[in-house]
Amino acid sequence: MFAATQEVRNETLKTLSGNRTGRTYRVPGTQVTYTASAPGEAPAVQFGQLRNSVRDRVYSEGKSVKGEVGTGLMKGLWLEKGTARKGKDGKIIIMAPRPWLEPSFDKSLERVKEILSRRWF
Numbered sequence: 185m186f187a188a189t190q191e192v193r194n195e196t197l198k199t200l201s202g203n204r205t206g207r208t209y210r211v212p213g214t215q216v217t218y219t220a221s222a223p224g225e226a227p228a229v230q231f232g233q234l235r236n237s238v239r240d241r242v243y244s245e246g247k248s249v250k251g252e253v254g255t256g257l258m259k260g261l262w263l264e265k266g267t268a269r270k271g272k273d274g275k276i277i278i279m280a281p282r283p284w285l286e287p288s289f290d291k292s293l294e295r296v297k298e299i300l301s302r303r304w305f
Contacts, residue, residue: 188296189240189251196253196288200235204228223280226287227263234260234284254285 206220206228221228229235237255244250254260266281 185242185249185251185300188299189242189253191295191299192251192253192289192292193238193240195292196238196285197235199226199284199288199291200229200238221282223282225282226284227282233257234263253289260285 204219204221204225206222206225208217208219210217211230218230219228220230227234234255234257237257237260238253239255240251240253242249242251262279263282264285267279269277271277
């Protein structure tokens with residue numbers, strides 16, 4: 185299970201790396217710019233907080249061994265699923281999803297199946 189969760193974590197870190205195609209912004213108080221993600225793309229890295237928070241965990245539950253990959257940051261969920269909130273003017277402001285975790289699981293699924301189907305002695 186450890187090898188399987190490491191596979192998903194590594195794929196997640198790849199998903200959270202690289203260039204994006206959204207709008208270009210200036211980091212407040214600096215001359216540095218970055219390109220944000222477009223809706224449907226994995227989030228762009230501005231400071232690396234989400235990417236640095238991705239953890240894997242293996243634990244036993246009864247006779248089963250289970251594995252998890254994810255983050256404890258709420259912004260991870262907000263980015264994955266999108267958000268909606270009321271603005272100061274009362275209008276609804278929507279941020280479209282920037283999925284990053286589910287696509288990582290999908291990309292690593294075949295490798296995870298292969299890892300878990302190995303004979304372990």
